[in-house]
Amino acid sequence: MTVRRIHRKSDRNPEQTAELKAFREEIQRSKPGIDDPQFESPMQPLGEVLMMHRLAQDLKRERERQNLTLAQVSELTEIDEAALSRLETGRSANPTVQTLARVAAALGKRIDYTLCDIGSQADS
Numbered sequence: 001m002t003v004r005r006i007h008r009k010s011d012r013n014p015e016q017t018a019e020l021k022a023f024r025e026e027i028q029r030s031k032p033g034i035d036d037p038q039f040e041s042p043m044q045p046l047g048e049v050l051m052m053h054r055l056a057q058d059l060k061r062e063r064e065r066q067n068l069t070l071a072q073v074s075e076l077t078e079i080d081e082a083a084l085s086r087l088e089t090g091r092s093a094n095p096t097v098q099t100l101a102r103v104a105a106a107l108g109k110r111i112d113y114t115l116c117d118i119g120s121q122a123d124s
Contacts, residue, residue, distance in 0.1 A: 049094060052094070052095050052097075052100065053090050053095070055100055055111065056087050056088055056090065056092070056095055056100060057088070057090075059087075059088070059100065059103050059104060059107065059109075060088040062107050062109060063088075063103075063107060066107060068107070070084050070085055070088075073103065073106055073107070076106035077102045077103055077105075077106045079099065079102065079103070084103070087099065087100075087103070097111070
């Protein structure tokens with residue numbers, strides 16, 4: 001099956017075309033850019049995601065240090081083994097703090113939060 005596209009000439013006169021072009025340009029200028037202070041991305045910043053993945057790796061090291069299997073941790077946390085595996089290997093796109101805290105509690109650990117100035121690094 002082929003799709004045939006039909007192009008139709010618009011019925012705008014030159015004045016209407018210029019007016020439409022000016023309107024579109026104004027809309028583009030009024031959009032906030034990424035450097036604009038009012039621009040807020042709905043996505044979580046990459047640094048925060050990487051911190052969560054690093055925390056998941058730390059939890060995996062602790063699990064292995066305690067010689068616990070994924071099945072044992074799964075039993076303690078009531079989180080599916082496959083989900084725990086995805087969490088530990090970084091295949092979980094965006095692990096929640098609640099999930100990480102449940103795993104930490106099962107390992108006898110807790111997660112601490114630190115308030116830092118923007119631009120400074122927390123002690124690792």
